[in-house]
Amino acid sequence: MGLANRVVEPGRAREEAEKLAEQVTKFPWNCVLSDRQSAYEQMDLDFEQAMRNEFRLGLRTVNSGETKLGAGRFVAGKGRHGSFE
Numbered sequence: 184m185g186l187a188n189r190v191v192e193p194g195r196a197r198e199e200a201e202k203l204a205e206q207v208t209k210f211p212w213n214c215v216l217s218d219r220q221s222a223y224e225q226m227d228l229d230f231e232q233a234m235r236n237e238f239r240l241g242l243r244t245v246n247s248g249e250t251k252l253g254a255g256r257f258v259a260g261k262g263r264h265g266s267f268e
């Protein structure tokens with residue numbers, strides 16, 4: 184997800200931000216929290232350290248039970264193209 188991944192009409196930024204936030208709440212939560220932690224921690228790290236930290240956090244997420252369950256749901260068709268319905 185980019186910091187600026189869409190352009191909206193003037194006066195509609197909050198409405199669109201709330202829609203995006205609603206979408207994020209449907210993402211796998213361990214992954215969201217890991218990405219958030221990485222974003223906060225990388226600010227004081229050089230590139231190599233930041234990448235090592237991202238890898239460490241990513242492995243923690245991959246090794247969580249959430250990953251296996253999520254992979255099974257994806258194989259069944261859920262989560263494709265950003266749809267969690």
